[in-house]
Amino acid sequence: MFEIGFLSIILLLLWFVVFVIVMRLPQDWAAALRLRLVTLLGCVVALGAYFSQAWIEFNPIEYITPSDVLDCIPEDLLAFIVEKMGSEQGAKILRILADFMQLNGWQTQVIPTYSIATRVCTLFAPVLAFAALLWIPFGVWLRGKKLTAMVGGLMIFLNGVGSILLLLVLPDLDALGMAGDFHGMLLATLVGAHLGNGPWWAIIGMLLIAVGGVVEIMDHPDVDDFSNSIDTPVEEIWSS
Amino acid sequence: MVILILISAAFVGVVFVIRHSENNNRWLSWGGFLGSVLALLAFFLLPWVELGGISAFQQNIEWIVANFNTLDSLLIQLSLSPTSVSPETLCSIFDDRTTYAFLSLVQKGNDFHAWQLMQAAFRVQPPLVMALGLSLLIALASGLVDVWRLMTGNWQWGSRIRKYLPLCSIVVILLLLGYFPLLDSLGAPDNLKVRLLAALASAKVGCGLCWMVVGMIAAILGSIRDWLPSVVLDVVEEP
Numbered sequence: 001m002f003e004i005g006f007l008s009i010i011l012l013l014l015w016f017v018v019f020v021i022v023m024r025l026p027q028d029w030a031a032a033l034r035l036r037l038v039t040l041l042g043c044v045v046a047l048g049a050y051f052s053q054a055w056i057e058f059n060p061i062e063y064i065t066p067s068d069v070l071d072c073i074p075e076d077l078l079a080f081i082v083e084k085m086g087s088e089q090g091a092k093i094l095r096i097l098a099d100f101m102q103l104n105g106w107q108t109q110v111i112p113t114y115s116i117a118t119r120v121c122t123l124f125a126p127v128l129a130f131a132a133l134l135w136i137p138f139g140v141w142l143r144g145k146k147l148t149a150m151v152g153g154l155m156i157f158l159n160g161v162g163s164i165l166l167l168l169v170l171p172d173l174d175a176l177g178m179a180g181d182f183h184g185m186l187l188a189t190l191v192g193a194h195l196g197n198g199p200w201w202a203i204i205g206m207l208l209i210a211v212g213g214v215v216e217i218m219d220h221p222d223v224d225d226f227s228n229s230i231d232t233p234v235e236e237i238w239s240s
Numbered sequence: 241m242v243i244l245i246l247i248s249a250a251f252v253g254v255v256f257v258i259r260h261s262e263n264n265n266r267w268l269s270w271g272g273f274l275g276s277v278l279a280l281l282a283f284f285l286l287p288w289v290e291l292g293g294i295s296a297f298q299q300n301i302e303w304i305v306a307n308f309n310t311l312d313s314l315l316i317q318l319s320l321s322p323t324s325v326s327p328e329t330l331c332s333i334f335d336d337r338t339t340y341a342f343l344s345l346v347q348k349g350n351d352f353h354a355w356q357l358m359q360a361a362f363r364v365q366p367p368l369v370m371a372l373g374l375s376l377l378i379a380l381a382s383g384l385v386d387v388w389r390l391m392t393g394n395w396q397w398g399s400r401i402r403k404y405l406p407l408c409s410i411v412v413i414l415l416l417l418g419y420f421p422l423l424d425s426l427g428a429p430d431n432l433k434v435r436l437l438a439a440l441a442s443a444k445v446g447c448g449l450c451w452m453v454v455g456m457i458a459a460i461l462g463s464i465r466d467w468l469p470s471v472v473l474d475v476v477e478e479p
Binding site for chain 2 (some may be wrong): 017048077175180181185188189200
C-alpha cells in the first residue's frame, strides 16, 4: 500500500540533504528554517504523491493475464461504452485504458468521467503544497508576526479541509467517477481499475503541512528552540 | 460538506463547553455518549453500501442475458472457463458462500448496513470484518461508560478504560478509512466475482462509515477529561 515512486524517493533524499545542512548551520534564519522542515517534508510528500505516485491503477493481471488490456474486453461492451459516452469521450477513456497501467494524480485529470468536484478535491494537495513551499522563506523572514500566525491558521484549516475532502472523494476516484453505473463498473472491473497509494500519501503530506501551520503559529524570534514551546506545561497553554 | 461542518461544530462546541461550562464532566459525558450513539446508529441503520435496487439488478441481468455471447467471450478471455460457457457453468463459477451471501442481500433490494457488510465480507476480507467488529465494541464500551457516569455522577468511573479506548478508536478509524473507497466491492478489489456482482447490483459506497467516524471522533473528544484531568476537573463536583 505504501510503496514509493522514483520521484518521491528523489524528493525525500533532497529533503534529507536540506535537513542535514540546516541542522548544521548556526545562523538565526537556519534555526527558524529548522522548525519549518516539517512543512517542507509535507510539501515533498504531497507533491511527490501527486506527480509520481499511482492514484489509479489498472491491474487486470490480478485475475487475468492478457498482454493488452483492451483485448480482453468484448467488442459489444466497447461499442456500448462508446455509444453511451459519445464517440469522443468514449474513445478518450478507451485510449487511456489502453495506454496506461497506472495514472498519477495529474494524469487522473484526463479521465473524462470525473466530476468537477472530484477534480477540484484532487487538486488541493499540489496547490496547497506549492503555496506552503512558497511561504516557507516568508515564514522564516516574518517569524513571530501576526501575519505569520494568520497564515499558520489558514494552513491548518485549508489542509485539514483538503484532507477530509480528498478522503471523501476516494470512492469516486476508485470507481473512475462511474459509481453505481453498471456499464462503467463492468468496464472498471474488467480492466482491474482500483485506487493506488497516491491519495493516501497526499493526505499524509497535507496533514504534515497542517502541523507546519502549528509551527507557524507557535514560532517566535524569542523562541530559538522549539523544545522551549514543547516544555511549556499544558495547563499554561490552556489557560493562556 | 455536512460532515465537515459537523466535525468543526463538534470541535468548537467541545472547546466552548470546556471553557464556559460550570460542570464540564456532564457535558463531556453527554458529548461522548451522543458520539457513541451516532456510531451505533451508523453501524445498524445507515447505508454503508448503496445498491441500485432490485429493478436495476434485474435490468443489468437482462443486459447480460441479452448480450450472453458477450459474457461468453468475456469469461473465456478472463480464463475463468476454458470452453464455451453455458448457464450451468456460469452458475458454478458463482457457486460459493460469499456469492450467496452477497446475492441474498442484493435480492432484498435494500442497502447494506455495517452488520450486513460483515456478513457478506466474512470470507473475502476478514480484516475488514474484524475492524467493523472492533468499532462496534468500542462504540458500545465507550457509550456504556458514559451512561454509567451520567447515571451515577462518578466522573472517575472507568477512567482507565476510557483512557485507552480513544487509542483503539484511532487505530480502528484508520483501518476503516483504508477500506472506505473499497466498501462497494466488500473491501476486495482483486476479487473478480465480487466486483462483477457489485457491478450487477450497481453498488456504490454509502455514508455510513463517514457518520461512524464522526461519532467515534465525538466519543474520543468526550474522553479529553481522562487524558487531561488537571485541565478539565477544576470544576465543582456534583454531589
